[in-house]
Amino acid sequence: MEPRLLENKKEFSLKGFFMQWEWMLVLLFVAMTIMNVNLSEFYWNFDNLRDATMSFLDKAFIVLPMVFIIILGDIDISVGSIVALSSVIMADLYNHGVPMPLAMVICLAVGTLCGFINGLLIVKFKELSAVIVTLSTMIIYRGIAYILLKDQAAGKFPDWFNFLGWDYVGGIPFILIVFAVFAVGFWYLLHKTTFGRKVYAMGSNITASRFSGIQTDRVKIIVFTLAGLMSAVTALFLTSRMGSTRPNIATGYELDVIAMVVLGGISTSGGKGRMIGAILAIFLIGYLRYGLGLVNVSAQTLLIIIGLLLIFAVAVPQLKRVRSKR
Amino acid sequence: MKNRGGQPVVVPAGSPGPTGSGQPAAATKKSLSASIAKFRELGLLAFIVILAVGVQFRNTSFLTWENLNDIATNTAILSILAVGMMLVIITRGIDLSIGATLALSGMIAALTVKEYPGLNPYVAVLLGVGIGIACGAVLGFLVSKINILPIIATLGMMNVFRGLTYEASGGKWVSAHQMPESFKAIATGKVLGINNLIFIAILIYIVAYYFVNHTRTGRQIYAVGSNPESAEVSGIKSGRILWLVYTIMGGLSGLAGVLWVAKFASAQGDTASGYELSVIAACVLGGVSIAGGSGKISGIILGSVLLGILNNALPMIDVSPFWQNWIQGMIILVAVLINAMVKRGIDRNNLMRRRI
Numbered sequence: 240m241e242p243r244l245l246e247n248k249k250e251f252s253l254k255g256f257f258m259q260w261e262w263m264l265v266l267l268f269v270a271m272t273i274m275n276v277n278l279s280e281f282y283w284n285f286d287n288l289r290d291a292t293m294s295f296l297d298k299a300f301i302v303l304p305m306v307f308i309i310i311l312g313d314i315d316i317s318v319g320s321i322v323a324l325s326s327v328i329m330a331d332l333y334n335h336g337v338p339m340p341l342a343m344v345i346c347l348a349v350g351t352l353c354g355f356i357n358g359l360l361i362v363k364f365k366e367l368s369a370v371i372v373t374l375s376t377m378i379i380y381r382g383i384a385y386i387l388l389k390d391q392a393a394g395k396f397p398d399w400f401n402f403l404g405w406d407y408v409g410g411i412p413f414i415l416i417v418f419a420v421f422a423v424g425f426w427y428l429l430h431k432t433t434f435g436r437k438v439y440a441m442g443s444n445i446t447a448s449r450f451s452g453i454q455t456d457r458v459k460i461i462v463f464t465l466a467g468l469m470s471a472v473t474a475l476f477l478t479s480r481m482g483s484t485r486p487n488i489a490t491g492y493e494l495d496v497i498a499m500v501v502l503g504g505i506s507t508s509g510g511k512g513r514m515i516g517a518i519l520a521i522f523l524i525g526y527l528r529y530g531l532g533l534v535n536v537s538a539q540t541l542l543i544i545i546g547l548l549l550i551f552a553v554a555v556p557q558l559k560r561v562r563s564k565r
Numbered sequence: 566m567k568n569r570g571g572q573p574v575v576v577p578a579g580s581p582g583p584t585g586s587g588q589p590a591a592a593t594k595k596s597l598s599a600s601i602a603k604f605r606e607l608g609l610l611a612f613i614v615i616l617a618v619g620v621q622f623r624n625t626s627f628l629t630w631e632n633l634n635d636i637a638t639n640t641a642i643l644s645i646l647a648v649g650m651m652l653v654i655i656t657r658g659i660d661l662s663i664g665a666t667l668a669l670s671g672m673i674a675a676l677t678v679k680e681y682p683g684l685n686p687y688v689a690v691l692l693g694v695g696i697g698i699a700c701g702a703v704l705g706f707l708v709s710k711i712n713i714l715p716i717i718a719t720l721g722m723m724n725v726f727r728g729l730t731y732e733a734s735g736g737k738w739v740s741a742h743q744m745p746e747s748f749k750a751i752a753t754g755k756v757l758g759i760n761n762l763i764f765i766a767i768l769i770y771i772v773a774y775y776f777v778n779h780t781r782t783g784r785q786i787y788a789v790g791s792n793p794e795s796a797e798v799s800g801i802k803s804g805r806i807l808w809l810v811y812t813i814m815g816g817l818s819g820l821a822g823v824l825w826v827a828k829f830a831s832a833q834g835d836t837a838s839g840y841e842l843s844v845i846a847a848c849v850l851g852g853v854s855i856a857g858g859s860g861k862i863s864g865i866i867l868g869s870v871l872l873g874i875l876n877n878a879l880p881m882i883d884v885s886p887f888w889q890n891w892i893q894g895m896i897i898l899v900a901v902l903i904n905a906m907v908k909r910g911i912d913r914n915n916l917m918r919r920r921i
Contacts, residue, residue: 314716360898364905370659370716371845371855375898378842382891389887494720507714539731539834546724553713553721 260504260556264519271523275530282530293404293412295525297477298489299518300418301496302503303425304466306517309500310429310442311462312509313369317357319492320380321470322477325350326484327384329474330393339397347471353380354467358460377493384486394483404480414476421469426514438462442510498545499524502552524548605852605907609867613874620878627881634760640873641762642821642828646840647847647865648773649814654848655790656810657857658715661841662704663818665726668836670696671822672730675739675748675832682745686827689748693823694816700726701815705808731834741830752828762824769817774862786810791858846897847872854904872896 275282282288301318308315329346333339353376360372406413429435437458440448449455473492478484503520505512528541620627646663653660670693678689700722707718741749756764777783788796789803796803826832851868853860875896879889 316716360902364902366856366905366908367901368855371849371901372898374842374845375894375901378890378894379898380894382888382894385887385890386885389885494724497717497720501717507717537731537736539728539736541728542724543728543732546721546728549721549724550707550713550718553717554707554711557712 261513261516261519264503264516264523268519268523268526271527271530275526275533278530279533281533288526288529289412291526291529292522293414294480295528296412296414296418296521297404297473297480298492298495299499299521299525300421300469300473300476301466301492302499302517302521303421303514304462304469305496305500306425306503306505306512306514307429307438307462308369308466309497309505309507310438310509310512311459312442312445312507313361313459313463314497314507315357315369315373315463315466316493316497317353317373317377317380318466318470318496319489320377320384321350321353321467322474322489322492323384323484323486324353324380325471326474326478326488327388327393327486329478330396330484331387333396334393339400343475346474347468350471350474351464351468354464354470355460357467358463361463362456362459381486388484388486390486392483392485396479396482400479401482402479403476404478417472417476421472422514422518426518429514434458434461439510444510494549495524495545498549498552501549504552504556506556507553606861606863606867609850609852609864609871613867613871616871616874616878620874620882623882627878632877636870636873636877637763638760638828639877640869641760641766642824643843643847643873644766644866644869645769645817645821645824646844647851647869648769648862649817650841650844650848651851651853651860651862651865652777652786652810653715653814654845654853654855655786655857655860656807657790657793658708658807658810659845659855660704660719660811660814661716662700662719662723662726663814663821663844664837664840665723665730666697666700666815666818667822667825667840668832668834668838669700669726669730669733669822670694670819671826671836672734672739672832672834674823675744675826676733678745678748679739679743684745684748686747686751690751690820690823694819697819697822698812698816701812701818702808704815705811708811709804709807727834727838730836734832734834736834738834739826739832744827744830749827749830752824762828765820765824770862770866777862782806782809787858842897843872843893846893846900849897849904850900852904854908855901856908 301322305315305318325346328349329342332345333342337345357369357373357376360376361367361369364372402413404414408416429438437448437453440451440453441455441458445455473489477489481488499520500512500517501507502524503512503517505517524545527544531541531544617628626632646667650660650663673696674689674693677692678684678686704718704722707713707722708715752760752762754761759767777786785796785801785806786809788799788801789806793803822836825837847868848860848865849855849868850871851860851864851866853865853868872893875892876889879892880886884892
């Protein structure tokens with residue numbers, strides 16, 4: 240009997256290739272660069288660009304797992320608080336005599352645990368949306384940070400700890416190298432492993448996925464735990480860069496991270512989007528901030544711009560869908 | 566419990582040994598969670614009373630007329646916002662931008678009265694409400710017409726409104742001495758011997774009660790929330806309902822903004838930042854289901870009052886302010902978990918009833 244052939248590769252079409260959201264991001268990136276170069280003579284300077292990269296990459300670590308979460312059709316708004324809690328615990332332990340390397344490991348463990356709790360609550364109480372679960376843990380985690388440190392700052396880390404946030408390896412910022420490694424790892428996990436395919440499947444139709452034998456609960460817990468772990472990685476780099484920590488550190492990070500993911504073309508209704516888009520969006524927003532900062536655009540105006548960018552990024556695909564429905 | 570009487574007759578006859586022995590035990594468990602649902606408000610009330618008595622033991626100045634009046638005035642703004650938030654949550658949405666909307670309308674009202682001290686305070690209130698409605702209408706448009714998820718739309722616009730607040734004020738505060746007495750009197754004045762804030766809150770609750778229980782549009786809000794598809798099929802214009810709900814929320818936030826600024830006699834860029842969380846907490850405590858479709862006015866009154874009492878009582882019994890965040894978060898979490906479990910119990914009970 241003739242075996243039935245299933246076409247598993249879509250035909251390559253030039254138009255389809257260039258009509259992707261990622262090209263739109265590349266165009267935006269070029270436009271932004273041209274604008275920034277014209278705005279300030281200091282923008283197009285290798286040292287400046289390199290150092291700017293160091294200052295905005297900290298939250299980029301959270302973007303990677305957030306891509307998974309949003310593809311699942313969920314959301315995690317507690318990541319900023321996880322950064323704060325793991326950073327505060329690390330600093331507090333170090334100030335109470337725990338050796339720094341151990342404190343750093345505990346920082347990662349705390350973040351992972353926080354993420355795991357999020358995931359566990361979300362799969363055990365399916366009737367609650369991830370919004371409300373992470374909303375409450377967001378308040379709780381930061382609440383614990385406040386209980387530990389009150390309104391104090393903690394710091395006085397050993398000198399070598401500055402390495403994370405401030406140093407270069409072979410002329411390349413250390414944080415950029417670490418980020419590149421993680422980015423490749425998460426890209427591989429999402430696009431080249433069965434785990435990644437399961438995430439897409441669950442984002443498109445969670446019931447169908449469960450019936451086709453995917454352990455949906457386990458996948459969800461792993462994804463949220465990864466978000467916790469990467470928030471703790473952010474905590475390490477951010478704390479190193481700041482030199483000290485406070486309970487209100489990383490406030491509003493969840494918004495920046497979600498904005499980057501959504502701008503990267505990952506659909507909030509789940510099941511769609513690619514890692515490369517989110518990574519482009521990190522650099523787009525990062526350099527936009529840096530460029531506008533050079534010409535003294537205030538932080539408040541940037542707030543408005545980021546907010547509008549977020550709305551724009553979600554509105555465009557939605558409008559396309561509404562039109563194609565008609 | 567209608568089925569309870571019939572059960573012993575039907576179950577032993579219809580089911581074989583092992584399931585028969587399992588069922589009565591399960592049935593009592595189900596009716597327990599169902600009765601919790603029935604007496605949720607009563608339980609909340611009992612909790613409030615116990616809390617009040619407990620605090621009174623530790624600090625005797627808690628249950629004084631003055632302090633109770635304080636609590637009521639402080640809770641008024643929260644409870645006004647809770648009405649709007651309840652409507653939003655009933656439609657399966659959430660609004661994280663209300664803190665920013667409140668700040669923006671409060672700031673613009675304050676700047677206006679600073680510029681024109683002779684202005685009638687009612688005009689200032691109307692101005693605030695108008696700005697709030699405009700903000701809410703934008704959100705409603707994004708949610709209903711462009712189909713953006715409420716959390717994303719409100720998160721984005723929260724930034725925009727907050728940024729506009731700083732832009733409008735140039736980063737400066739409007740402080741007490743720049744506001745005319747007539748404006749500050751909005752919060753301190755009295756109607757029929759009741760503080761204005763409390764009076765406005767009561768008025769809003771009466772209107773809201775009538776609106777959600779006795780008007781067609783009010784009932785349609787519940788219909789859209791409990792099942793959007795069937796609401797659409799039965800001819801409800803759900804887009805319009807969503808738009809309306811966010812606009813009401815915006816209007817109430819605008820009103821709350823003016824009241825807030827008048828009460829604290831200062832308008833700042835970061836006014837009420839994070840206040841949306843308290844409002845959501847009040848709703849969740851009051852039994853408004855995050856899954857949409859259910860929520861009662863009586864519930865959110867109690868939820869707001871409980872939060873108001875907690876905010877007032879914790880400092881009085883020497884709980885460090887640094888614990889308050891954690892306590893509030895735990896309360897929200899426990900409340901939503903209990904809500905979820907009660908809902909499970911009810912669903913199981915309904916299934917049970919169908920089988921018999």
